Amino acid sequence: MRTCEEIDALQLRSMLQEMERDIALIDVRTAAEVAQGAIPGARHIPLALLQFSMEQLTEDKPLVFYCRSGSRSAQACAFVTGLGRRNVFNLRGGIIGWAQTGHPIAPMLN
Numbered sequence: 708m709r710t711c712e713e714i715d716a717l718q719l720r721s722m723l724q725e726m727e728r729d730i731a732l733i734d735v736r737t738a739a740e741v742a743q744g745a746i747p748g749a750r751h752i753p754l755a756l757l758q759f760s761m762e763q764l765t766e767d768k769p770l771v772f773y774c775r776s777g778s779r780s781a782q783a784c785a786f787v788t789g790l791g792r793r794n795v796f797n798l799r800g801g802i803i804g805w806a807q808t809g810h811p812i813a814p815m816l817n
Contacts, residue, residue, distance in 0.1 A: 710784075710788060711781075711787075711788050711795035711796055711797050712795070712796050713777075713797050714771070714796050714797070714798060715804065716798065716800065716804045716807075716808040717808060719773075719798055720808075720810055722769070722771070729768050729769070730768060730769050730770075730771055731764060731766060731770045731771070732746060732748055732771045732773070733749065733751075733752050733772050734802075734815070735752060735757065735772055735773070735774050735780050736751075736779070738751070738753065740774075741815050744802075744815075745813065745814070746773065746805055746812065746813075749815065754774070757783055758786065761790070769794045772784055772798065773797075773798035775802055775803060776801040776803055777797060777798060777800050777801045777804070778801075780801060781797050784797045
């Protein structure tokens, strides 16, 4: 059984600094939650629409999912790893953990 790896905010920050353009950072929260701010560089694909949006995730780059606290993004990870996708990560603590460690939150640009 394939599973995704849990990473924390510091590990994500390190990944983004090392290989920013080579990571697909996916926010699976609702549009209302995203309107309150997002991790810079993230793309918004609500969890409820993920199964219909897989064509957007065809690049062979690491996928990092996040939500508010890490639960919905864990579901997203389970879904895509169930389809055979590798190199999938879940942000433990979600955007709350990201913000609590002092990392930036900004309006989503896309």
